[in-house]
Amino acid sequence: MAKLTIDGEEIEVENGLSVLQACEIAGKEIPRFCYHERLSVAGNCRMCLVEMEKSPKPIASCAMPVGEGMVIRTNTELVRKARQGVMEFLLINHPLDCPICDQGGECDLQDQAMAYGYDRSRFHENKRAVKDKDLGPLVGTNMTRCIHCTRCIRFTTEVAGVEELGATGRSEHMEVGTYIEKALTSELSGNIIDLCPVGALTSKPYAFNARSWELVRTESVDVMDAVGSNIRIDSRGGEVMRVLPTLNEDINEEWISDKTRFACDGLKRQRLDQPYVRRDGKLQPASWDDAFAAIAGRIKSSSGDRIAAIAGDLADCEAMQSLADLIKALGSPHIDCRQDGARLDASTRAGYVFNTSIAGIENADACLLVGTNPRHEAPIINARLRKRSIRGGFPVGVVGEQVDLTYKTELIGAGPQSLEDILEGRHGFSATLQVAERPMIIVGQGALARSDGAAVLGLCRAIAERFGMVSGDWNGFNILHRAAARVGGLDLGLVPGDGGRDVAGILDGASSGDIDLVYLLGADEIDTDRLGKAFVVYQGHHGDAGAHRADVILPGAAYTEKDATYVNTEGRAQHGRRAIFPPGDAREDWTILRALSDVLGCTLGYDNITQLRARMEEASPAFAAIGEIPHTAWGDFGTSGTMDPTPFGLPVENFYMTDPISRVSETMAKCSQMAADTRSGKTGTDG
């Protein structure tokens, strides 16, 4: 601990902190451009100058470590003058184009110029102009505005792990750019827009769309992957204008993936805004009553065991609870939430969540990845793995396809055989796991969504137990989900009941005529051709595969349009909040199911969301502690059995298009094209 005096107040802080951090602890605001808590210290903007006793000059507080007995002054005339000088220099080349700059209103430079700027310029020479760079479809550039804080360079190099941005040239001629003009190949590239303290890097899809003060902010949860990143939905009128990250140290820190940030334009396209009923082979607009009547008629002529339901990847827990209750009330055991056919066992929670927790990754000292590409399935978790990896002493073994994860990995093998080798100690990585104190295993859906998935799961459990991954307060067994709905669905028991069919069984039944009616709750990632002659009810928000096949469409709400609960891959329940109303006649999903239950004569026992959430708490204690990870006891899950030697596949082929929202997003389409071009050797900015 070091004792120092800041503006006359004594304060004791930990050694190794910077003066800037100490000032913050003391409650003094220090202006800064280049300094960022999560990036290395650059010390080049000089805005954070403070006065230090016995120093002839003001010091850059971000780069000065605290020392015993330091006397710091942050509010003297000298400090003010020094910062004014820095500001004047920064503004020498910064254009005065705030009225046409997207950063206007939320610009660090603008804000700080209010405090430290002069009201006129003493610079009569020409300002410099810099050619804009093409960084791909997401990040727009206005490089003339750049003040060379290098935050974007440090972020891409350190956090995102793609060394693509750099500072070329020197002094007056310095520019931030890439080697050969190319699009950034990171799944986290959008974060440099937030990091940029000026308007040099802006959001391309959001360009000139809105001003920050016109927007209504709603804090919510992301559903594009199973991470449950905390987001802020900025809306204006009935339109989502953009999605930004909010701080959550346990989950996404302050980053979000590009899909989370930019797929929101898909919310405006191909929306289901009124009920449809298929008449004479064509889907025709209908009223809610007509739609419900069509379903009721069909259910009456059928029996409970000939009805089935599948919950999709974006379904919220309220809707899934209502669906489960409704299907049960109709007397059917055929329900499943595992669209991809993953052989997850819903009976033991520890067997289907990310037990280590995302923040817990930083405490691990070895990792085994099985059938997963976290970079595409959960870029935020991959960033955590990288963060842990660059600290050193974190060997990462890969069983499955070898991909570039932005940190060092060791390829062990491709399929179940390699897992057996590890378990039996026949591979060098066994020794690594053996000596590790807190080893972890991450099992992806590529390893589980196959016919021998349960046996693979059992084998992974055996590895976890064999190498002491579960001991005391450490649980290193992790399932990495890729769908926001999955853990919630498993918690609420959306798996086949006694004699019930799973997704494959439901599809088999539908094609063979054993199932009369299939209720799809936003389920689009199934082979709709195999629904045969079954009567298909599709409840969802986008006209995707499920809706095309449907006989009745019930328009639901997207994640930005409903108050809903989602459980992330860690098993952490979080509340998403409604930012805007659903379009047209669309309704919040659980209310649709509640209304339908009335028509079907088996009214669900809740009239408002509070009652429904109480029902969910009954079903799983996870919903009692919102934002927390409940303690999960280790248990028995998975099976033993022979395994197919086929290598594990990767569940996400195209990171940018994984769900009905991102599939219709124009921005995501451009990104997919860019990613395909990059793979085929183009630079992503051709033509």
Add this chain to the structure above:
Amino acid sequence: MSAAVQPDSFEFTPENMAEVKKYIARYPAGRQASAILPLLDLAQRQCDGWLPRVALEHVGEILDMALIRIYEIATFYEMYNLEPVGAHMVRVCTTTPCQLCGASGILDACRDELGVEVGGTSADGKFTLKEFECLGACVNAPIVWIDDDYYEDLDTDRIRDILKRFRAGETPKPGPQTGRQNSAPSSGATTLKDVGGPNEVGGE
């Protein structure tokens, strides 16, 4: 970087590769990136005084560095050229002490003698003319740095003569062009005149 003149491939010659290994061996394992400056210099010498893209990429591979990191360095230092240059690189110092000693005239003389503007390469491909910030030899101002040597204590006639001789294929003797020894006072010894012996000013 203009694309038109970029060669298709680059590899260090065996002799240079031996040098490369020597440079890398100077740094601890894993810190091989520290050898970037001499490696770029070697590559530039091998490529007639400039660094084509393939050379940057080759150096990046050897040092396991991202291309942008190499490019940052290659653009930061003025001594690296990313475009083809003439056989002789003429760099005129125009910073204050040289300026006071007539660097403008020297620069004009170079322009006139070579028939190029600053940054240009002469029509015969023999010279590239550049303006440089302080070359750090102000005692002998004005200075022109040609290839690997400093030509000091210049005036317009002397620089013209030097350039003419370069054009003729000679390599004029570098250093002070007035006959003074190194950086000794230009007006002769001013101090320690009576000491004599090994400390005598002007002694070898």
